[in-house]
Amino acid sequence: MTKGVLVCGERRCNWRGHESHLLSAVNPFEPTETLYACPECKAIDNYAGECEVQGCTSIASCGTPTKNMGYIRCCGKHFDEFGVMK
Numbered sequence: 775m776t777k778g779v780l781v782c783g784e785r786r787c788n789w790r791g792h793e794s795h796l797l798s799a800v801n802p803f804e805p806t807e808t809l810y811a812c813p814e815c816k817a818i819d820n821y822a823g824e825c826e827v828q829g830c831t832s833i834a835s836c837g838t839p840t841k842n843m844g845y846i847r848c849c850g851k852h853f854d855e856f857g858v859m860k
């Protein structure tokens with residue numbers, strides 16, 4: 775289970791880590807907003823959660839309630855496998 779792990783969306787960047795590791799800065803165009811960026815490649819707002827199924831490193835594209843893991847964020851493959859809402 776890799777709950778809360780984020781992965782960078784840039785193809786050439788292999789960063790994965792926790793939300794608290796992201797760089798953050800005030801959005802210069804919208805001072806009430808905060809921008810978050812990858813600490814490796816500095817890509818802004820280009821990250822996604824990792825599939826929370828044990829051993830899976832795909833990017834989570836959806837989320838679903840499951841029988842024994844509660845609500846998880848997961849990839850399409852595990853959505854089909856574990857989802858209880860079909």
Ligand SMILES: [Zn+2]
Nearest residue numbers: 782787812815
């Ligand atoms: Zn990156």
Ligand SMILES: [Zn+2]
Nearest residue numbers: 825830849852
């Ligand atoms: Zn998965």
